[in-house]
Structures are given as C-alpha cells and as structure tokens.
Amino acid sequence: MKQIDWGKLTFSYTPTDKIIRCSYKDGKWSELYSTSDMNITIHAAAAALQYAQQAFEGLKAYRGVDGVIRLFRPYENARRLNDSARAMYMAELPEETFVEACRMCIRENIDYLPPYGTGATLYLRPILIGTTPKVGVAPAHEFEFMVIGTPIGPYFPAGFGTTPFIINRHVDRAAPRGTGQYKVGGNYAASFRATEPAHEKGLGVLFLDSKEHQYIDECGGANFIGVRDGVYVTPLSESILPSIINRSLRTLCHDFDIDVEERKIPVQELNYFQEAAAVGTGAAISPISRIIDPDLNTTYEYGEAPGPVCCRLFHALRDIQFGRAEDKHNWNEIIKN
Numbered sequence: 407m408k409q410i411d412w413g414k415l416t417f418s419y420t421p422t423d424k425i426i427r428c429s430y431k432d433g434k435w436s437e438l439y440s441t442s443d444m445n446i447t448i449h450a451a452a453a454a455l456q457y458a459q460q461a462f463e464g465l466k467a468y469r470g471v472d473g474v475i476r477l478f479r480p481y482e483n484a485r486r487l488n489d490s491a492r493a494m495y496m497a498e499l500p501e502e503t504f505v506e507a508c509r510m511c512i513r514e515n516i517d518y519l520p521p522y523g524t525g526a527t528l529y530l531r532p533i534l535i536g537t538t539p540k541v542g543v544a545p546a547h548e549f550e551f552m553v554i555g556t557p558i559g560p561y562f563p564a565g566f567g568t569t570p571f572i573i574n575r576h577v578d579r580a581a582p583r584g585t586g587q588y589k590v591g592g593n594y595a596a597s598f599r600a601t602e603p604a605h606e607k608g609l610g611v612l613f614l615d616s617k618e619h620q621y622i623d624e625c626g627g628a629n630f631i632g633v634r635d636g637v638y639v640t641p642l643s644e645s646i647l648p649s650i651i652n653r654s655l656r657t658l659c660h661d662f663d664i665d666v667e668e669r670k671i672p673v674q675e676l677n678y679f680q681e682a683a684a685v686g687t688g689a690a691i692s693p694i695s696r697i698i699d700p701d702l703n704t705t706y707e708y709g710e711a712p713g714p715v716c717c718r719l720f721h722a723l724r725d726i727q728f729g730r731a732e733d734k735h736n737w738n739e740i741i742k743n
C-alpha cells in the first residue's frame with residue numbers, strides 16, 4: 407500500500423498507476439487493456455471536443471471492516487452509462503465490459519485503495535467519448551471507453567455535518583426536455599457559472615425547474631431530498647439525474663417503514679421540511695443546514711446538525727458499503743483481488 411495520508415485526501419485527483427481502456431471501431435469493442443499512460447491521444451477534431459459527445463459515471467470501491475473489497479451497485483452505473491450513450495448517439499457498452507473494467511481498475515490500482523477506518527475510498531470514473539474527427543455537425547462512429555481511479559478522502563473529515571445551499575433562478579443546468587436526466591459533461595460545463603461563484607462563498611447550488619422556476623430540481627451534482635413529518639420527499643422531474651444513491655436510500659426507507667414520496671416540490675414547501683439533504687455517491691447524504699433564496703430575500707433553516715432521518719439513512723448505507731451490516735439487497739459487488 408502507498409504511503410498516503412488517507413484521512414487528509416480531498417475530492418481532488420491523486421495520481422494512480424493505471425487506466426483501463428477499450429476502443430469501438432468498425433462496429434465493435436476491442437478487448438479491455440490496462441496502461442500506465444494517463445494521456446490519451448485523440449484527433450483535435452474529435453466529436454467529444456467539438457460537440458461534447460461524452461458521458462461519464464462515478465462510483466466507489468470500499469475496503470470493508472473484514473478486509474473485503476466492495477464496489478457499490480456497478481451494474482446500475484453500467485445501465486445508466488448506456489442510457490446516456492443512447493441519448494448522446496454513442497455506442498453502448500456491454501454491461502459486463504463496464505463492470506470488468508471497474509474490477510481491473512481496482513486491482514491494477516490496489517495500492518491506492520484506502521485502508522478501512524480512514525473513511526477514504528477509491529473513486530472510479532468511467533468515461534465514454536466520441537473520437538471520430540468531425541467538423542461538420544454529426545456524431546462520431548468511433549468511441550473510447552476509459553476507467554480511471556483516484557483515492558478520495560472522507561467526505562466529512564470533521565464528522566457527519568451540514569452545508570449551506572443557495573437557490574439560483576438565473577442559471578439553468580439543463581433545459582426542460584434537454585439532457586438533465588443523463589450524466590453528461592455538458593450539463594456540468596453549463597452550470598459552472600452558477601456553481602463556482604457559490605462555491606467561493608462556501609455554498610452549494612439548488613437549481614429550480616427550468617421551465618417555471620417554481621419547483622425544486624437538482625442540487626448541483628446530487629439529488630435533493632427533504633423530510634416532512636417523517637416522510638422522505640424527493641423531486642419528480644424530467645431533468646434530474648436518476649441517482650443510484652437516492653434509489654438505494656428509498657429502498658432503505660421501505661425497510662425502515664419510512665414513507666417515500668416522489669413528486670413535484672414547490673419552492674414554498676421548503677418551509678415545511680424538518681430536514682433537507684443532497685444525495686449522491688460523493689457524500690451519500692450531505693445534509694443541508696440552510697437554503698438561501700436571494701430573490702425572495704428569505705432563508706430556510708434546517709439546523710447546524712444533521713437530522714435524525716438523515717443520520718439513520720447515512721449510517722445504514724455506510725454500514726452496508728463497509729461490510730458492517732448485512733447486504734440484504736445484494737448491492738455490493740465483491741472484488742476478488
């Protein structure tokens with residue numbers, strides 16, 4: 407294992423040894439291979455560079471309390487990447503190839519998989535891009551699939567805590583029938599002008615629906631959830647990414663007899679939640695302390711400490727991911743080293 411101060415890692419990229427790759431050409435995918443060259447050579451006119459023909463995924467490998475390596479629900483990411491691929495007019499990848507590439511990426515970078523107890527994990531970033539040179543507006547017919555890995559620190563180094571958010575009504579991350587429900591880089595490029603100024607002030611951004619700006623949509627790169635009188639509420643929208651963590655938390659709610667509602671959430675309803683959080687792979691659950699609404703000159707308060715439902719769900723999910731609790735829904739893919 408590498409000499410790394412695991413607890414001090416952040417979410418930024420720490421170099422690892424190997425990238426896993428395969429190429430699509432003449433209608434078929436090549437074998438997966440591993441290389442230590444992290445630079446990829448593509449034509450300057452590649453469709454990914456000209457027209458953002460690209461999609462990605464994000465998932466984490468956990469070293470468990472029992473030393474076992476677990477990858478959380480990778481087949482769900484494989485399916486979602488193919489949803490994005492179809493939407494971006496890219497070749498789909500066999501699910502097994504996707505998951506095998508993730509396994510290879512873990513094994514070949516095993517020295518970077520953080521030890522148990524540090525809270526750190528190995529983050530995997532699968533990427534699919536169109537590589538055919540294109541200047542006329544058209545999709546590629548050659549593609550490159552890659553998986554890179556990087557160790558990332560505990561999301562809550564100072565313990566499970568809260569973050570403040572701000573509503574932005576002036577920038578939309580995705581159009582009503584655009585690409586909001588797909589995991590594509592373009593959605594992020596389009597939202598930096600909202601997220602960066604907020605991050606400089608230590609705030610996350612809460613986006614509203616881009617048609618009426620009346621309903622809660624997406625929390626930057628995570629789904630929104632609220633807890634109202636013991637009910638777990640999450641937005642129904644055509645432009646949010648179907649989060650695998652959100653889906654998993656809803657299953658846990660079912661196990662715990664917590665009711666779940668997936669429906670439109672009017673901004674005014676923020677007044678009625680006792681808890682609010684952003685959910686996704688990075689933090690699992692990132693509880694929200696308050697949501698500032700600068701246009702309405704108001705702030706919705708949820709407290710500086712995470713609420714009981716967030717705490718219960720967070721610990722239940724982490725216990726499964728780190729092998730401390732029974733994985734009764736078969737979410738963990740065990741990685742044999």
Ligand SMILES: *Cc1c(COP(=O)(O)O)cnc(C)c1O
Pocket residue numbers: 464589624626627628629647648649650651652685686687688
């Ligand atoms: C990746 C992502 C999420 C979270 O999805 P998970 O599968 O739970 O990690 C939510 N929203 C956006 C915009 C995302 O890109």
